[in-house]
Amino acid sequence: MQFSRKRFADELYYYSNQFVLFFVIIISLTSGSWKNALVTSLIVLSFMLIQTSLLAMRGHVPVLRLLYSFITPAGYSILRATLSDTAFTEAANILLWGSSVYIAVFQTLSLVFRRPFLRRLSEAALSIGSALIFILFYAYLDQRISVQASFVKGDIDAVAMAQALKIQAFPSVFDRFIRAPQHLFALFGVISFDFMLLVARMRAITLEQRITHIIELPREAERIIAVSKQEALAERQEQSVAATTEPVPAREGTPHTSSAPAPSVPSTSAETSDAPPLRSLSSLFVTVVSSDIIGFTDLSEQLGRSEAATLLNRYYALWTQCAGSFGGRIVSIYADTVVSLFGIVDADHSADRALNAAYAFLEELEGLNEDMVVRSLPSDITVSIGVHSGFVTAALLGPPGQQSMSFYGDTIAIAARLDSLCREFHQSILVSHAAYRRLALESQVTLERFSEALLRKSTRPMPLYAKKP
Numbered sequence: 001m002q003f004s005r006k007r008f009a010d011e012l013y014y015y016s017n018q019f020v021l022f023f024v025i026i027i028s029l030t031s032g033s034w035k036n037a038l039v040t041s042l043i044v045l046s047f048m049l050i051q052t053s054l055l056a057m058r059g060h061v062p063v064l065r066l067l068y069s070f071i072t073p074a075g076y077s078i079l080r081a082t083l084s085d086t087a088f089t090e091a092a093n094i095l096l097w098g099s100s101v102y103i104a105v106f107q108t109l110s111l112v113f114r115r116p117f118l119r120r121l122s123e124a125a126l127s128i129g130s131a132l133i134f135i136l137f138y139a140y141l142d143q144r145i146s147v148q149a150s151f152v153k154g155d156i157d158a159v160a161m162a163q164a165l166k167i168q169a170f171p172s173v174f175d176r177f178i179r180a181p182q183h184l185f186a187l188f189g190v191i192s193f194d195f196m197l198l199v200a201r202m203r204a205i206t207l208e209q210r211i212t213h214i215i216e217l218p219r220e221a222e223r224i225i226a227v228s229k230q231e232a233l234a235e236r237q238e239q240s241v242a243a244t245t246e247p248v249p250a251r252e253g254t255p256h257t258s259s260a261p262a263p264s265v266p267s268t269s270a271e272t273s274d275a276p277p278l279r280s281l282s283s284l285f286v287t288v289v290s291s292d293i294i295g296f297t298d299l300s301e302q303l304g305r306s307e308a309a310t311l312l313n314r315y316y317a318l319w320t321q322c323a324g325s326f327g328g329r330i331v332s333i334y335a336d337t338v339v340s341l342f343g344i345v346d347a348d349h350s351a352d353r354a355l356n357a358a359y360a361f362l363e364e365l366e367g368l369n370e371d372m373v374v375r376s377l378p379s380d381i382t383v384s385i386g387v388h389s390g391f392v393t394a395a396l397l398g399p400p401g402q403q404s405m406s407f408y409g410d411t412i413a414i415a416a417r418l419d420s421l422c423r424e425f426h427q428s429i430l431v432s433h434a435a436y437r438r439l440a441l442e443s444q445v446t447l448e449r450f451s452e453a454l455l456r457k458s459t460r461p462m463p464l465y466a467k468k469p
Helices: 005-030 034-058 062-068 071-083 091-112 116-153 158-164 167-179 181-245 296-303 305-325 350-374 410-425
Strands: 281-293 328-334 337-342 383-397 404-408 429-432 447-453 462-467
Touching: 005 034, 005 116, 034 062, 034 071, 062 091, 071 091, 091 116, 091 167, 116 158, 116 167, 116 181, 167 181, 281 296, 281 305, 281 350, 281 410, 296 305, 305 328, 305 337, 305 350, 328 350, 328 404, 337 350, 337 410, 350 383, 350 429, 383 410, 410 429, 410 447, 410 462
Parallel strands: 383 429
Antiparallel strands: 281 337, 281 383, 328 337, 383 404, 429 462, 447 462
């Protein structure tokens, strides 16, 4: 998998920033001179950069995430053992290794678990542990600074200083740290930030579960239909057998005979279907929403074929949910292009429903990006959306025996054009004037006139509207 700077930054921000800070401060306090501190810090940060790079590229593989998470702790311990006589039982070493093991194990479990409940449990343990780790680091640094000051003043000797920094003395130090009122504000800030991070992770897991459920709906529907057909066939067979064995009472004056089963008449699809027949050709006034993933070709090369296919299926499922929630229908899917129509059944307020579906998709896209971060995949997914109102032609198209209702017309082409203009204008959504003037006032106030463009079959530039920041 290719290297992604965005994924590297996310990996560093979500999982490694507190370790970087801890390393730099500890090295500065223990190196003796600024030159030694600078050289040692650069060496340790090099280990951290190597670890973060490997996690960014291959951290989605559980075994590799577990192994790569110990590169920096191992490098730090080897460096400390080489440059000084610091014992391994010093609190800094134990805290570092314990924190690394804890985070690596629960990150790996979060990748391994498939059931949403277990993933939520793992993410909750990871978030709570991250907050506790930060507090432990903070307590150790406070202890280290105070012990260092006492040693410089001559209040304690080197032996007493070494004993005070061992892990055996840390529980009592941590107890005093927690009880000190001056640290309450810092503790509250750490817990609040970690709680917000936990909420973001839970939202990502919930979104993934919802999208997975949508993806599985067609399979579940096919299974239910197949079972229903089998049950119906078995029931008809039982009724047929019962009809051949039960006697039919004879009328007066006629001999008593057994009735033979009536010949079965094959049912047609029109008899069993409740759907109204489709007209072969019609013109509809609708609002079209066209959407693309920006830079999908490069993104698919980074992800690989399997992950790219998974991303597309989640992208389709997300549009299915958002469009369906506002009465829309997906009529075309090609690679990362999704075209949805609003107003096929009910043309009233089709522009408002289309715009609200686009807004809902942009909101849910943030959760999809968060899900990509949790799975150690590129999280810089951005989309472009074009919205336009007009007439389309609905017709049954396709090879003989495989015809289906399809839609075509200039309205779809103009929505696709607005979709492509989003990339040139660096906007997430562009609305045509034809769609804008059909919006309710509540929807219009969310947009602002952004620019003008010469659209298909127009003789003068038409106003375009973008979402207000």
